[in-house]
Amino acid sequence: MDTFGLVVIGSGPAGVSAARAWLEAGGSTPVLLVSADRDEPYERPPLSKEVLAGDTQPEGSPIDGKPLPNQVELRLGQPVSQVDTDARTVTVGGEQVGYGQLVLASGSRPRSLPSADADADVHLLRSLDDAQRLVAAAGHARTALVLGSGFIGCEAAASLARRGVTTTLVSPEKAPQVDRLGTHAADAISGWLTGLGVTLAMGTEVSSIRAPRQVHLSDGTTHEPDLLLVAVGVEPSSDYLDGTALQQHEGRVVADEHLHAAPGVWVAGDLARAMHAVAGRPIPVEHWGDALAMGEVAGANAAAAAAAGSSDKTESKEAWKPWDQVPGFWSTIGEHTLQYAAWGNGHDEEVVDERPGRFTVWYGQDGRLVGVLGYNAEDDYERGQALIEQGAELAEAARGDRPAEAAGESEDESEGGSGSDARDDAS
Ligand SMILES: Cc1cc2nc3c(=O)[nH]c(=O)nc-3n(C[C@H](O)[C@H](O)[C@H](O)COP(=O)(O)OP(=O)(O)OC[C@H]3O[C@@H](n4cnc5c(N)ncnc54)[C@H](O)[C@@H]3O)c2cc1C
Structure with a gap:
């Protein structure tokens, strides 16, 4: 049986960035990356935008414009059918492969x-x-x-x-x-x-x-x-985990803020239901940038655990990175790009700042800023991300550094929020 220091399941952004982060952190080589996908890792966001519009060929562009490092052995078109977390093996194409550390990044599939x-x-x-x-x-x-x-x-x-x-x-x-x-x-x-x-x-x-x-x-x-x-919408691709002792919630793998799910097992991207280090509660995300960021955390932490000779969090936790980025995504509808960052469990108030050719929506819950959406308003979006992380008040965020009079006008335009249990996905 072949055994790898790191096995990654899934060739989306979470899996690819986990493999890269492992290598950058000095993890052993080669890394095995197994995927059900038949194509070399590619960017998904253009598929519904410029690819479908006919602006670019449906060929797939490499994730972050970079090919996979040579130290990554890629097995494409081979779904993992089973994971044994006690024996530390995965079954792929009828063959068993051993792992020291495992990153689960099998994402979601459309409903x-x-x-x-x-x-x-x-x-x-x-x-x-x-x-x-x-x-x-x-x-x-x-x-x-x-x-x-x-x-x-x-x-x-x-x-x-x-x-x-x-x-x-x-x-x-x-x-x-x-x-x-x-x-x-x-x-x-x-x-x-x-x-x-x-x-x-x-x-x-x-x-x-x-x-x-x-x-x-x-x-x-x-x-x-x-x-x-x-x-x-989408549902997690987690059938192959049935029968494992991994804790799951609605098909997602439960993990702590270090994306640690079980000894030697890490999870990232759409598949994860991970504790968010800043929000202090589990946040499921279905966003490209968050999958990249989570993969980075999982890969680096897996390498730290491997270096410490143990995946037991009580022994090596100090060196582990937390997942602490405020979730968010960009979406392009025709020619128009929206940038959105939010904790993702709804809002009870919206404050709209509309200006010629741009707008920002500030979302609040119980008076606190919980989300921001910008259209041609990158400055507000970036400031909003920081303020969400700080737990700023909605009024403070919406006022910004604009003159008090202008801020007052926009607050007068406030709309009642939907108060909905908004799902944090881009699908
Ligand atoms: C068309 C489209 C456009 C999008 N646009 C945006 C956008 O503009 N902004 C944004 O933030 N998000 C966007 N998203 C969402 C974003 O792509 C996902 O959140 C992101 O891809 C999740 O990354 P992931 O690595 O967790 O999973 P995925 O990208 O789903 O990758 C999972 C990988 O695991 C593989 N896999 C599944 N099961 C198995 C198995 N049993 N064994 C081995 N491999 C397996 C899959 O083949 C795949 O390679 C878009 C999604 C789509 C489909």
């Missing part, structure tokens, strides 16, 4: 709709492979229906419209993203989408999908688009 016929011609979007099929279908489509108004749904609808496909976006939400981002951002997103020619069918559920692409909606209408994309 499908149970009301769809099994043989319905439905697209999901997660992998490069998915994107290549979607782009090929879009090349022949005159009409498209996108189900789901999360970020992937909004981005994909905008991209399809930009390439000339007559697109309808369907969602039970009253407006795109309103449940998470509130009315101001939702209105802006609605305007961007309709400006591109997207028809919004909001407040509408899918009743059923009959093969090949007959979609019955709760408003009584039936659609038969040339292309059907389901973008209704």
